[in-house]
Amino acid sequence: MSVFIILIITSVLVAGGFLLAFLWSVKSGQMDDDYTPSIRILFEDEVASKK
Amino acid sequence: MVFQLLNENDMCQYYDLTNMPGLTAKGIFTADKFNYLDNQAIQDQLIQFKQGDQAHVVFYLPQIHCVSCVWLLENLHKINPGIIQSQTNFEKKEVKIIFQSSKISLKQVVQLLAFVGYEPMIHLGGNDWQGKKKVNKKQLYKIGIAGFCFSNIMMLSFPEYLSDQVADLGNLRPFFIYLNLILSLPVLVYSASGIFISAYTGLRQKWLNIDAPIALAIMVTFARSVYEILTQTGSGYLDSMSGIVFFMLIGRWFQDKSYDSFAFDRDYTSFFPLGVTVLKEGKEINQSLNEIIKGDLLLVRTGEMIPADSILKEGVALVDYSFVSGENAPIAFESGALLYAGGVQKGRAIHVQVVKPVGHSYITELWNSPLLKQAKNPSQSFVHPWSQYFTYVLFLIAFFAGIYWWIVDTSKILPAVSAVLIVACPCSLLLTVTFTYGNVLRWLGKANMYCKNASVVEAIEKVDTIVFDKTGTLTNHAATKMVYIGVALNPKEQSMIRAVTRESLHPLSQMIYQLLTEEQVGLIQVDQIQHSVAKGTIAESQGHRLIIGSVKLLLEEGIAVNTDYDQSVVCIAIDGLFRGFYKVNHAYREGMSAMMHQLRSKGYEVHLLSGDHPAEGQKLKLQLGADIPMLFDQSPLDKLNYIEQLQNTGKTVMMVGDGLNDAGALQKSDVGVAVTDHTHLFTPASDAIVEGRQVTQLFQFIQYAKKSKRIITLIFILSIVYNLVGMYFATQAMLSPMVAAILMLISSISIVGLSALLSYSYAKPIRS
Numbered sequence: 056m057s058v059f060i061i062l063i064i065t066s067v068l069v070a071g072g073f074l075l076a077f078l079w080s081v082k083s084g085q086m087d088d089d090y091t092p093s094i095r096i097l098f099e100d101e102v103a104s105k106k
Numbered sequence: 107m108v109f110q111l112l113n114e115n116d117m118c119q120y121y122d123l124t125n126m127p128g129l130t131a132k133g134i135f136t137a138d139k140f141n142y143l144d145n146q147a148i149q150d151q152l153i154q155f156k157q158g159d160q161a162h163v164v165f166y167l168p169q170i171h172c173v174s175c176v177w178l179l180e181n182l183h184k185i186n187p188g189i190i191q192s193q194t195n196f197e198k199k200e201v202k203i204i205f206q207s208s209k210i211s212l213k214q215v216v217q218l219l220a221f222v223g224y225e226p227m228i229h230l231g232g233n234d235w236q237g238k239k240k241v242n243k244k245q246l247y248k249i250g251i252a253g254f255c256f257s258n259i260m261m262l263s264f265p266e267y268l269s270d271q272v273a274d275l276g277n278l279r280p281f282f283i284y285l286n287l288i289l290s291l292p293v294l295v296y297s298a299s300g301i302f303i304s305a306y307t308g309l310r311q312k313w314l315n316i317d318a319p320i321a322l323a324i325m326v327t328f329a330r331s332v333y334e335i336l337t338q339t340g341s342g343y344l345d346s347m348s349g350i351v352f353f354m355l356i357g358r359w360f361q362d363k364s365y366d367s368f369a370f371d372r373d374y375t376s377f378f379p380l381g382v383t384v385l386k387e388g389k390e391i392n393q394s395l396n397e398i399i400k401g402d403l404l405l406v407r408t409g410e411m412i413p414a415d416s417i418l419k420e421g422v423a424l425v426d427y428s429f430v431s432g433e434n435a436p437i438a439f440e441s442g443a444l445l446y447a448g449g450v451q452k453g454r455a456i457h458v459q460v461v462k463p464v465g466h467s468y469i470t471e472l473w474n475s476p477l478l479k480q481a482k483n484p485s486q487s488f489v490h491p492w493s494q495y496f497t498y499v500l501f502l503i504a505f506f507a508g509i510y511w512w513i514v515d516t517s518k519i520l521p522a523v524s525a526v527l528i529v530a531c532p533c534s535l536l537l538t539v540t541f542t543y544g545n546v547l548r549w550l551g552k553a554n555m556y557c558k559n560a561s562v563v564e565a566i567e568k569v570d571t572i573v574f575d576k577t578g579t580l581t582n583h584a585a586t587k588m589v590y591i592g593v594a595l596n597p598k599e600q601s602m603i604r605a606v607t608r609e610s611l612h613p614l615s616q617m618i619y620q621l622l623t624e625e626q627v628g629l630i631q632v633d634q635i636q637h638s639v640a641k642g643t644i645a646e647s648q649g650h651r652l653i654i655g656s657v658k659l660l661l662e663e664g665i666a667v668n669t670d671y672d673q674s675v676v677c678i679a680i681d682g683l684f685r686g687f688y689k690v691n692h693a694y695r696e697g698m699s700a701m702m703h704q705l706r707s708k709g710y711e712v713h714l715l716s717g718d719h720p721a722e723g724q725k726l727k728l729q730l731g732a733d734i735p736m737l738f739d740q741s742p743l744d745k746l747n748y749i750e751q752l753q754n755t756g757k758t759v760m761m762v763g764d765g766l767n768d769a770g771a772l773q774k775s776d777v778g779v780a781v782t783d784h785t786h787l788f789t790p791a792s793d794a795i796v797e798g799r800q801v802t803q804l805f806q807f808i809q810y811a812k813k814s815k816r817i818i819t820l821i822f823i824l825s826i827v828y829n830l831v832g833m834y835f836a837t838q839a840m841l842s843p844m845v846a847a848i849l850m851l852i853s854s855i856s857i858v859g860l861s862a863l864l865s866y867s868y869a870k871p872i873r874s
Contacts, residue, residue: 056276059278060281063281063282063285067258067285070254071254074250074251074254078250078251081243081246081250082243086246087242087243088195088196090195090196091176091194091195095180
């Protein structure tokens with residue numbers, strides 16, 4: 056039963072890691088524009104030019 | 107040209123992406139237009155970041171409207187290698203360009219953008235987008251932390267939900283409980299801080315705002331939980347508390363997003379599109395206010411508003427700044443002086459060079475300027491008192507519910523009280539009104555009826571009498587034919603007439619001007635002009651005295667003239683002798699009689715006032731109906747008095763007239779609607795401006811404005827019903843606080859959504 060303590064602490068730490076990643080991504084500006092990336096992904100890669 | 111450019115750089119994909127990619131590059135590409143960007147000080151203002159050779163700049167491109175735009179803009183580096191990277195933000199219509207300043211200058215970047223059809227709108231000194239970004243980040247931090255803590259607390263509270271036989275933690279229990287307590291602290295202290303601060307600030311102003319009950323609910327839940335934990339009488343309600351905070355924050359964030367998408371785009375749809383005359387290479391070009399940039403040379407006629415901060419180049423300015431500063435007396439300026447936007451030129455036409463353009467929002471600010479006059483119609487008065495009482499009533503209900511459960515079953519106090527405090531949503535009271543009117547204004551704007559503000563929409567609803575002016579309102583200038591009849595005028599005399607009529611905004615003057623311009627008559631120096639409102643103009647040029655105006659004016663000046671003309675005429679007299687007249691064959695707008703019929707069948711009283719000759723009376727009676735009171739030869743003062751008389755008999759009057767001559771009457775009426783065929787005349791004395799071609803839709807506009815009240819009442823009732831039902835369940839402790847939080851956010855979003863939906867669907871008759 057006491058293994059629970061270790062398990063829980065570990066899982067909270069891992070989750071905390073994800074939280075930090077989220078906070079960091081917000082800080083670095085990833086969440087500022089959530090619409091344009093959806094358009095950008097639709098562009099095709101350039102096919103080698105025939106010229 | 108754009109195609110060539112794209113083809114050269116192998117970018118023809120652009121045309122595949124949408125059916126209507128991009129817009130054609132406007133006008134001829136002149137290199138001089140952006141010379142001001144060579145100025146180092148200006149560059150410093152615009153460039154966001156500069157390190158070594160690399161420079162960053164952000165531009166607002168109003169032309170962005172589709173996928174191809176994004177594609178083209180993000181591939182700029184292929185057209186010019188000096189551009190390292192460009193990134194667009196579609197929603198904000200911005201592009202961020204990173205370029206090498208040694209290979210390409212800022213001016214060349216802008217030239218390139220203009221060339222492919224995306225000329226940036228450059229406002230020097232307007233960088234307020236930075237502030238908004240920071241606020242959004244904080245909101246996201248709070249949500250992230252609240253979400254993390256909330257979900258972990260719920261997980262750790264799981265054993266509590268199950269019975270003791272199934273999951274007995276034994277001596278692990280304290281660990282779980284204290285871990286919960288630790289996790290709840292960031293939620294209380296950081297995530298909920300916004301709510302607490304807002305409630306506290308409100309309290310300091312002796313005013314309970316909507317955050318007050320929520321703050322109380324959170325505190326009560328937390329306090330009770332701590333008490334239970336420390337006295338070991340229970341495990342507390344920390345899952346509820348953190349759940350409340352998390353869902354409230356998510357709700358607010360979602361609300362903001364919905365509001366942004368429902369809110370109208372302020373620059374384009376509901377603002378009056380003030381037109382300006384730009385002088386380019388000797389030609390006069392009509393452009394919209396937001397197209398002018400620094401350096402443009404503008405023509406400002408008598409009575410026209412100065413559309414941007416500019417320097418006087420030619421002419422003598424006599425500016426009336428009453429809309430801007432409240433000063434009634436016009437001020438005279440010499441060449442080289444700086445004139446501010448918003449002033450009205452009272453003297454003769456002048457040429458000015460733009461120093462700083464202003465946006466439409468500035469014009470609307472002036473329109474609403476408190477310096478103008480007393481506000482005619484009180485704004486949104488029927489809502490405010492209610493919202494004040496709401497929170498007090500709420501606290502009372504929560505208090506009594508608490509007392510009740512304290513007597514009957516103490517375990518239910520907390521769920522009942524906190525649910526009551528949270529489930530109530532007063533937001534509908536304030537939001538509905540703002541939102542609905544905002545949407546109504548926007549749809550009206552799209553149909554080319556521009557209202558000063560929301561109170562105008564409310565006022566339209568009360569109107570029962572409509573007074574129409576004739577010239578310019580019911581008549582269509584574009585289709586009106588004008589013919590000169592009389593002694594032939596030599597070219598010099600024609601040039602004089604043309605030069606004089608050029609400076610006036612009066613529709614008849616403009617018609618003469620157009621006619622003479624088509625006949626390619628030249629312009630001549632005019633020494634003096636004197637306008638007489640609604641009568642005509644007296645001018646001196648090259649030693650000659652020219653009178654252009656009504657028969658009345660000529661008679662006043664002592665010129666013998668034949669007075670029985672059977673229709674509208676503009677007489678010409680030179681050096682005291684009557685020479686001839688321009689015969690005006692008024693064309694009435696299509697749909698006029700249908701509109702009058704509609705208005706009268708709905709019970710509106712219709713009147714017609716005209717400054718024109720009674721000869722048109724017969725034609726009008728046929729068009730509009732025989733039993734409408736019609737009065738002719740009305741001076742602006744007569745019109746004003748007529749409206750006052752109507753108002754004295756208890757009627758609520760809407761005046762529909764053209765802005766130039768009817769300013770007084772427009773101001774006196776309860777709702778003054780100015781009709782304009784070209785957007786150069788901006789009449790701050792009016793409450794709404796309608797474009798000429800849409801005048802016949804007046805009936806539909808009024809109907810729509812009336813519906814807005816219906817929408818608000820409907821939503822109001824709906825939100826009351828929602829609150830009552832919610833309260834019913836909450837007071838009986840049948841509603842968990844978390845579900846209450848979710849319901850509250852759903853209700854405010856649904857209210858906003860419903861308001862947008864109803865304004866949209868009711869707008870069907872006016873949507874083209």
